[in-house]
Amino acid sequence: MNIRTLADGGNPESFSNRMRNRRFQIFEQLVGELPRPLRVLDVGGTNEFWESRGWHEREDVSITLLNITAPVKKWRNIDGIAGDATDLSRFGKEEFDAVFSNSVIEHLFTHERQRAMASEVARVGRCYWVQTPNFWFPMEPHFHVVGWHWAPESARVWLLRRRRCGWRGPCADPVAARELVREVRIMSARELRAAFPDGTLLHERFCGLTKSFVMARGFPGLARGIRL
Secondary structure (H helix, E strand, O other), rough: OOOOHHHOOOOOOOHHHHHHHHHEEEEEEEHOOOOOOOEEEEOOOOHHHHHHHHOOOOEEEEEEEOOOOOOOOOOOOOEEEOOOOOOOOOOOOOOEEEEEEEEOOHHHHHHHHHHHHHHHHHHHHEEEEEEEEHHHHHEEOOOOEOHHHHHHHHHHHHOOOOOOOEEEEOOOOOHHHHHHHHHOOOOOOHHHHHHHHOEEEEEEEEEEEEEEEEEEEEHHHHOOOOOO
C-alpha cells in the first residue's frame, strides 16, 4: 500500500481518515457539553465531511461552511458561503458557538496570513477547534516526502517540476511549481501558541511523535485535561 492510499481522505478506511475520525470523536465530546441549538462555522469545510460524520440532518446544529468556492446547498442545517479564512468581517464577535477548521491554516502561504486567520477565528467563535500538521513531524502530509518542509524552497521546486510529490506535480512551469510549494507552510507549536495565545495546544501522536496539533479554546472539557 502506497502513501497516497494511506493519506486518501476520501477513503473511509484510510489511515488519514481513521485519524481524522478519532480527532472528531474528541470534538464531539467537547461540543456535547455546549448549549443547543449549536451554531458551527467550519473554515474550509465541505458537505462531505459533515455527511460522513452524521451531522448533516441534525435538528440541534446549524453549520456554516466557508470555503474559497461556496459549497452547494444540500442539507437544511448546512449552508455554504464563499470567503477568505483571513477575513471573517461579515461575522460579528462570538457569532458562532464553535469554529471548526481541519488542515486549513497551513495552506495560507505566509505566517502573517496564518496569524490573521487565528485572530479572526478567535473573534467570531465562543469556542474554537483548529487542527494542523506539526512542523517537526518528519513526513510532510501534502507532498508525502520525508523532510520536505525542512528542505530549501529551491530544492522542493526542483523536485516538484520533475516528479509527482503526494497530491501535487509534476509541474514543469517553475512559477506554478513555486506557487504550489509556497502555498503550504506548516506551523510549529511555538507559532501556534503565539497565534492563539488564549488556546490550549493538544498533541495528536503517532508512533510516539506528535503528528499534528489542535488549538482549542472555550470548551468546558478542556479544563479536565482532555487528550487526543
